Amino acid sequence: MKKNRWIAALAAMVMVLAFAGCQINSDNHEHSFSKDWTSDATDHWHAATCEHTKEVSDKAAHTFGDYVSNNDATTESDGTKTRKCSVCGYEDTVIDEGSKIVATPVFSVESGAVDSGTEVTITCSTEGAKIYYTTDGTEPTASSTEYTAAISVTEAVTLKAIAVKSGMNDSAVASASYTIKGTIATPTFSVESGAVDSGTSVTISCATEGAKIYYTTDGSDPTASSTEYTAAISVTPPMTLKAIAVKSGMNNSAVASVSYTIKGTVASPEFSVASGAVNSGTKVTITCATESAKIYYTTDGTEPTAESTEYTAAISVTAAVTLKAIAVKSGMNDSAVASVSYTISSGNIPExxxxxxxxxxxxxxxxxxxxxxxxxxxxxxxxxxxxxxxxxxxxxxxxxxxxxxxxxxxxxxxxxxxxxxxxxxxxxxxxxxxxxxxxxxxxxxxxxxxxxxxxxxxxxxxxxxxxxxxxxxxxxxxxxxxxxxxxxxxxxxxxxxxxxxxxxxxxxxxxxxxxxxxxxxxxxxxxxxxxxxxxxxxxxxxxxxxxxxxxxxxxxxxxxxxxxxxxxxxxxxxxxxxxxxxxxxxxxxxxxxxxxxxxxxxxxxxxxxxxxxxxxxxxxxx
Known part of the structure; x- marks a missing residue:
């Protein structure tokens, strides 16, 4: 009796082992299943990974949310909508003829400050679509101005545009706003171009409030990467100063330029005839050792200036006279005044x-x-x-x-x-x-x-x-x-x-x-x-x-x-x-x-x- 019970227990254990593993040629075992979902249009399940592939686990109908359009706002939509099972991720796609949308128009220039006369083009990626726009900030419709050519921006403006095509819903409204850039006032120098004394201080200013000034001293054109002006510039060697003014949201100023040389002093004029008594008609020439200097003179004893008579030819002395002369040259200090006095010798004959x-x-x-x-x-x-x-x-x-x-x-x-x-x-x-x-x-x-x-x-x-x-x-x-x-x-x-x-x-x-x-x-x-x-x-x-x-x-x-x-x-x-x-x-x-x-x-x-x-x-x- 006792023996029979052991035999029965042993048989039961064998049965358990047989069902615990999947044995070839056995239809009676515990199947193994994939952790990933398998799905069709209506259901999802875990498929068997053993030889009994027809076996499934946890089969159930999909759990879908709402259909969602999958188009980009700037591209056209063909009406495709998608919903996804929240359990297995299965996507269900349908075509909604009533949801086709024209792509949103695109402006060639982004909103912001632009130069007056900037040309703005409007495009749409939907072939055959027409674009309509407004320039007063109102919403455009198919009754608005049709876009046919680039729009010139000459004043502050808000452009709005839609794209329209038969058989499709109108695009979303695209919008861009523009202001006109101002031009910064050209910098000015406190000292004009020319010859200056060594060490002359030159200041640079700009009438546009808040503008920064940048400059060069080697004659090259300045940029916003050049030296920023912060204090007066001392002119010690000859130089060419160039400057621009820069301010965010405005066009850079024109380049201002000045050139400086260091002044020397013109040589004093010399008279060909020394002071004294001379024959009436004696010709007196005046020369200056400084090349290209101009000579100015007086015959009445007054001090000459650059406003006096310019010397161009020999002076004929026919009466008692005091000649005074200076020499002047741009970029140099005026010469000292030279002077001679003549009397006429009695009885002398003119030249x-x-x-x-x-x-x-x-x-x-x-x-x-x-x-x-x-x-x-x-x-x-x-x-x-x-x-x-x-x-x-x-x-x-x-x-x-x-x-x-x-x-x-x-x-x-x-x-x-x-x-x-x-x-x-x-x-x-x-x-x-x-x-x-x-x-x-x-x-x-x-x-x-x-x-x-x-x-x-x-x-x-x-x-x-x-x-x-x-x-x-x-x-x-x-x-x-x-x-x-x-x-x-x-x-x-x-x-x-x-x-x-x-x-x-x-x-x-x-x-x-x-x-x-x-x-x-x-x-x-x-x-x-x-x-x-x-x-x-x-x-x-x-x-x-x-x-x-x-x-x-x-x-x-x-x-x-x-x-x-x-x-x-x-x-x-x-x-x-x-x-x-x-x-x-x-x-x-x-x-x-x-x-x-x-x-x-x-x-x-x-x-x-x-x-x-x-x-x-x-x-x-x-």
């Missing part, structure tokens, strides 16, 4: 002139020439006063200092250059030159129209102080009434009697031409001139050391042309229509060059195309 001693000439047939009238006629007595006579005909360089040409100008065809005689000059032009030069050299002008001696104020004058003056180009009755002051010490034309007295070497010579009976020695005329004028003083002088009294160009005299009698005044006829010319010219034959030959022309005539009329000046010795 370029010859003193001719006067005398009394009694008319005689010895002064006559065959076939031509003459001025020292029998019975006429002419008194000639002492005078200074220019030893050459007025040159082109001398003429253009005061005058311009009224018609043609000298050319290479008839001779051109500083030392060639001035030609294309009428009688009116010559008297203008005389008075302008006299005024410039502080002499008393010899000629008046009415009571006026300044040609710039004469009615009918042509030109200006910058380009020079000339007289009328046609006969002018007012100018014809011009009077001559015999007591004046200024420049003037010789009278006809004076001219011949000079040509005859103070009345002592009876040679055919001035200085010789051989014309080629003393004159340029038609046979040797090559049809043009020549530089003055190119032939021999007469015994007074005066050149070209015969030939080169005809020389105007003061007198009206007319017949001369024993009663004719020393200054010639009292009226007429032509003025006297003497001496002949390059284009005329030898007879015109004789000292007794008289020629005449209208005072307005400048010798047409030929350039044969010039002049010589004299001054009375007072």
């Amino acid at each position: 370029g002139f010859v003193k001719v001693t006067g005398g009394t000439v009694t008319g005689d047939t010895k002064y006559a020439s065959s076939g031509n009238d003459y001025i020292f006629v029998a019975g006429r007595t002419v008194t000639i006063s002492d005078m200074y006579v220019c030893d050459h005909e007025v040159t082109q360089a001398e003429y253009k200092k005061y005058c311009k040409y009224g018609s043609s100008s000298p050319s290479s065809s008839y001779g051109v250059g500083d030392n060639y005689p001035a030609y294309y000059v009428n009688w009116y032009d010559a008297v203008v030159y005389c008075n302008l030069r006299s005024i410039d050299e502080c002499l008393t002008p010899a000629y008046k129209i009415g009571e006026e001696t300044d040609p710039a104020k004469w009615s009918g004058i042509v030109g200006d102080a910058t380009n020079g003056y000339c007289g009328p180009s046609s006969s002018n009755s007012t100018w014809d009434e011009l009077t001559y002051d015999k007591e004046a010490d200024g420049y003037r034309l010789p009278t006809e009697a004076e001219w011949e007295y000079i040509a005859r070497e103070e009345g002592t010579s009876t040679t055919t031409y001035s200085g010789s009976d051989t014309i080629d020695d003393v004159a340029w005329y038609s046979s040797n001139s090559s049809s043009k004028t020549h530089e003055v003083k190119g032939k021999n002088a007469n015994s007074l050391d005066i050149y070209d009294m015969s030939g080169n160009v005809y020389e105007w005299c003061y007198d009206w042309y007319g017949s001369v009698t024993s009663s004719t005044a020393d200054t010639g006829a009292s009226a007429g229509s032509s003025r006297v010319q003497r001496g002949g010219a390059w284009r005329y034959d030898a007879s015109h060059c004789a000292v007794s030959y008289r020629n005449y022309s209208s005072p307005s005539h400048r010798s047409g195309i030929y350039g044969g009329y010039g002049f010589r000046v004299v001054r009375s010795v007072n």
Whole structure:
């Protein structure tokens, strides 16, 4: 009995072991299951991991939440919605035709401060969608403005946009707000560009409140990474300062720039003639050892400044004078004032002139020439006063200092250059030159129209102080009434009697031409001139050391042309229509060059195309 109980217990244990493990070919065991869920559209379960794969555990229907749209707000939605089992995670997807949504529009520029005129584009990723927008902050609809081109932002604005497509829900509203950037005021420097003293302090400021200033000292353009300005900058070596101003939300300022050099001192001017007594007409030059420095001077003893007369040419000393001068150059300190004083030596002769001693000439047939009238006629007595006579005909360089040409100008065809005689000059032009030069050299002008001696104020004058003056180009009755002051010490034309007295070497010579009976020695005329004028003083002088009294160009005299009698005044006829010319010219034959030959022309005539009329000046010795 006892034995049978043990057998029964042993059998029971075997049965237990058989069900505890999964044995091949046994349908009666405890199955093992996966921890992961297996699912289908409706249920989920744990599937067996043994050979009995059809066995499942914990099978149950899914537990779903609500359907949720899975689209990005900026991309279109095709209506797909998803719900998920809260137990196994199974996703159930459906298409809701009524939930299709157009992608939200996108702006090319984010909200914020922009430059005026910034172009903003609006795009939508949904193909075929149309975009509508507003600029006043209101909500856009399909009735709003349709977007067709970039929008230019020129003032503060809020852009709102939607995208619309048939068969889909409208997009969400997209929005961007813009303000216009201001531009920061350009920095300013306390010291302008130029030469400064070493150690000069320069401050930089900006009118835009709260802006920061950045600068460079090497000439490179500054940025917000350059040195920030915090205190005055000391200029010790030459430098170029550049600065910008920067402030958040505003455009950077323009770059401001200044350049500094360190000042030196200009060398003092030097005068070519030391103080003391000098001949009247002495030329004084002023120089400065500092290259490119300009010299300014005074003649009245006052201190010169950069507002005084600028020195451009030698100064002719014709009266007692004190000259003072300074030299000035940008970027340097002005020189010290230099000074000289001159007096005029009694009896000294102006430079370029010859003193001719006067005398009394009694008319005689010895002064006559065959076939031509003459001025020292029998019975006429002419008194000639002492005078200074220019030893050459007025040159082109001398003429253009005061005058311009009224018609043609000298050319290479008839001779051109500083030392060639001035030609294309009428009688009116010559008297203008005389008075302008006299005024410039502080002499008393010899000629008046009415009571006026300044040609710039004469009615009918042509030109200006910058380009020079000339007289009328046609006969002018007012100018014809011009009077001559015999007591004046200024420049003037010789009278006809004076001219011949000079040509005859103070009345002592009876040679055919001035200085010789051989014309080629003393004159340029038609046979040797090559049809043009020549530089003055190119032939021999007469015994007074005066050149070209015969030939080169005809020389105007003061007198009206007319017949001369024993009663004719020393200054010639009292009226007429032509003025006297003497001496002949390059284009005329030898007879015109004789000292007794008289020629005449209208005072307005400048010798047409030929350039044969010039002049010589004299001054009375007072």
